[in-house]
Amino acid sequence: MQYPWHVPIWQHLAQRYCSAQLSHALLLSGNPGLGKAILSEQFAQWILCEAATKRPQLPVPEKLLPCGKCNGCLLYSAASHPDLMRVSPESEGKAITVDAVRNIANFLALKSQFAEYQVVIVAPAEAMNKYAANSLLKTLEEPTPNTLLLLVSHNMGSLLPTIRSRCQVISCPVPDATQANDWLTQAMAQSALPTEDTKSLLMLAEGSPLLALEYAKAGTLSSYKQLLQSFEKLTKKQSNPVEEVGLWLSVGLAPSLKWMYLWVAELIRFKSGVMVVDNNTILSEPVLGKVAESVESMRLYTFLDKITDSIRTLPTQVNVQLTVEDLLISWSRLNR
Template identity: 35%
Template sequence: MTLANRLLPWQQQNWEHLCSYIVQKRIPQALLITGNKGLGKQQLADQFAAALLCATPKADGIACGLCNSCLLINAETHPDFIRLQPEEPGKDITIGQIRNLITRLTLKPQFETHRVVIINPADKMNNAAANAFLKCLEEPTERTLIILITEKPAKLPATIVSRCQKMPVATPDRETVVAWLAETLQRDADKNKTLYANVSLAQGAPLLALEYANDETLTLRNDCFNAWVAIAKQLKSPVMIAEDWHKLPASPLIFWITSWVIDLTKCFYHPKTENLYNPDLNGQLQELSQRLELKGLYKLYDLLLAGRQRLDTQINKQLLFEEILIQWRELNRSQ
């Protein structure tokens, strides 16, 4: 890991709060950093960890990047900097991992500063792991800070949350995100509607918008929306589209569909374009809304909410999309 040694522009207030812990010499035993995906929660935690471990931090609190501790962090060999995450993507953090952590924490930090543990995503601790982890919070070891990172704090046991200092990372305003994205990609924000579309698609999360801009997620979203419109016009089969869609990442696709339904509902009240989830699709959404009724949209919305909750189960995703798309077709056919 190589630290950038600079803050993301929307994190300044969070950073000042973290620096106050250092200035006041009141480092919490546990810190819970929350916020939507793509806001840089991990980067913020890394910067704070580096600042605590750095021998000669800068005036603004950022780690120097040159001392022995910083070099060890960049080489991922610092003995007092511990990361804990699922051993495989999509898996849980296990009780075995937590027990290994507890064993390591029984030893004193090897340097004279602090020891930092970052657990991300913290909500991936299974029940047994969470219960075992509670011991770390109930019996804290000296000069040790545990940072928990999660997009889903509601999934953490209340006994863990109550023992942490909270730091929510807020989503910045759209203009800040667009300006940062334009600078990062070296594009003209005033002339590039694609930047705004990516920011809207990412729900204002800057790093997610950057990821979308680099991997052409917007193109995939547009292809899916065109298929959605084709079903509404009875030009394509819901079953055939569902067969294609089940090969795509289900969570973002369900979100896209949900956002289209929300926007269609808003269209009944003639909203400003910028108030839509998908302002770049405004024309087609307005056209679709004229052939629909709110009652049917609400039923489809309820189905989508239920589908989102079932994504973490062993659900047949193709059948889920078939159910959604068939209901969408029937909603349009009845008009």
């Protein structure tokens, strides 16, 4: 299976490969939820596939995927292809260590066993700690022939500039709204999920279809709507932080902060007069009007900074309850 928004990227990569112009290091970059890891796996399998080794004639056919039947594909499917190496953190949120990256150099020092190429996938590349990144730099600077390094990143900005500049950056953009919506509607129908909320789900997922599907399966939209209602009630003084905090804690700090940011940013846009109220507006008109009338812009910006600070320190937050309470109380006070 191939995601429709991957087709142009495949075309580009396959064309480079078939004309022997593939860079030895590719950096696949884009937002989470676009299937970059799957794309890197599919492309790695294709490079190891015997059908690819025959290098299709240019222009490359539109549907170009691993054959699934050859020796290379069978070894890949059995997770035992000796010419493929994956480097990832030991568990989610952990760093990729320098030892793991040194293994790449050792692996590439060997000759390929079956395929024409040796392929290494590093995902997510931003998980490399400083020492690991510096170690990879040496491998990138001294490329060995017929090797392909595939770096996958959700946050290219956090990579060392020297790593970025030694890779060919392949951007995986968010698909256009119609394509994303069509795909999501079909995928949700296949999973027997109701399909009327696809647009809201895509809005929450910032246009990433796979993330939107994950949200649909997890019931994220209903949590979002509950928090939005709670936020509006706090703004209109129809409730107080003590009554609301439990709901916010049950949804979790990360989504709470992300959505609150979205709403406060909308309030700032509305207050500054750059936004017109239309179908895409999230907050209700009474809430927009009340805040625009009674809260100074500077205080909104300060509050947005407060949310940003909490987002930045999210991985090290120890007292989640305190953070949520503090935000809700601050917001409530702002709306006197």
